[in-house]
Amino acid sequence: MSQQAFWLFLKMDKRNLFVQMALQCAPVLAGIKVSNLLIIEERYWKELCFLLRNSEMCARKLYRCRDKITLLLYRREELEQWVKTLQVEALLKEIGYDSVELHRIFRKLEQRIGGHGNGEMPFPHELGLLLGYPAEDVRGFMGIGYKKCLYTGYWKVYEKAEEKIALFSEYDRAMDLALSMAYERQNILKLKEVFEVDSREKKLAV
Template structure:
């Protein structure tokens, strides 16, 4: 992220949860990613629900740990499409899932995630798939125990690193643009609404690039 954007973030005042959402969930909001994990303060939970209530994104709480709520945010249609891929289904079966329907996977994952936070023993590798990570990278992470990766960015990459690096660059671009829009005085709800319309978002994105 550029120094200019860090300066913008430092100077931004107002709703802290808006900045956190823009910073952490930009790839999801702009349609580049299927889902995202978000750790927020308990007092920010209702505000977060209000932010997303008119959006296409679904909020799925995973639990409370160390005074914060972990929330799984996802675009149902995009994530279900991702879950229909043969390699994703095969890896879910390998991990131990019999029913690979998203509605069935989520509550099982929540239990696994809460157990991991308490015991720090068995890591729920299905998390990578739920976050839309390429199955070849999730499988590589499992088989290599998180080592021997080719590149580390938003996740550890085990295959086609150049392709993933370009994708990570798009993620960074989306993050910078959303923070820019906040700095122009837009509310995060307005930004989410704009991003849900592909044609309008492309125009706004171009304007941001010109302004920068």
Template structure:
């Protein structure tokens, strides 16, 4: 690998860290990752051995959108009765996770190309609390009580605490990357918050 290739890889890894640090450190189950001029091979190489999966939501050529996720945690979320019932109403009844992910990906790509409405169930796959996903739908994205990593409709103080933890993890992760560590080593160096509550 020459210096230019290494620089591109470092830039891609820094962007992944900036957008997805809470997922990389295990305090958030998933996140959207938007990258320009980065191949799937580079994403796969960057996430190798981190226990993190990825799925391309939209391939816009130069710009690609990915879902970066911890599968075990997503399965735990969508396995909850209230979450599975909600997804059932949106056309996911009877499907296993790989098929559910494929449906959601197709809907998201359709939205990006202007041929479909935004798939609000994406919030579930991103680990957002069900109350906030439903609140967003019912209020058309308006009348929220607070806005951080997503629009909040219930339990504001709890969400603020969660967002604060995400921010701390992100700041520490970026510092580790700036010190020269790759994603794998940075993720293991970041101080793990002990008081975060699952969504």
């Protein structure tokens, strides 16, 4: 987050749904990530469903704790393609997922998250795969292969650090644009279009 975006954020209503979506979900809203987690008060659930009804975005409840819910905000087609990529599918099957159909992945993941919440199971770090984290980094974080962490950004990086640092910069840019839109009360679901225009302008300026 840039300093300018930070100062805008300080002026905004932190409870506003668009502000929270800008803060937590800018990369997926910008179309450069398959999904993001969104943690909100449960009373905002119906409002979120209404906002998303005619959009490319989907929301899935993963966990509820007191008055808050943890959701996966995702682009269905992109996420379906992602979990079927060779490395992601292989790791999912390695850790107990017998199918890469989204509804079956969600069902098992929700069971594991619930088990963790009840203190019965370890945290399901495969959630990182559903968030679009590269399989090699999820493997590294889980201790599979005993690799050294090279960088910590939106997740811990174990391979191709330079490439992922550049990607994290794009995520930061998406957040800056999203917060600016939220501050100006623009429809944050239009972030993908705004991000694409901003990207073209940056290329022309080089």
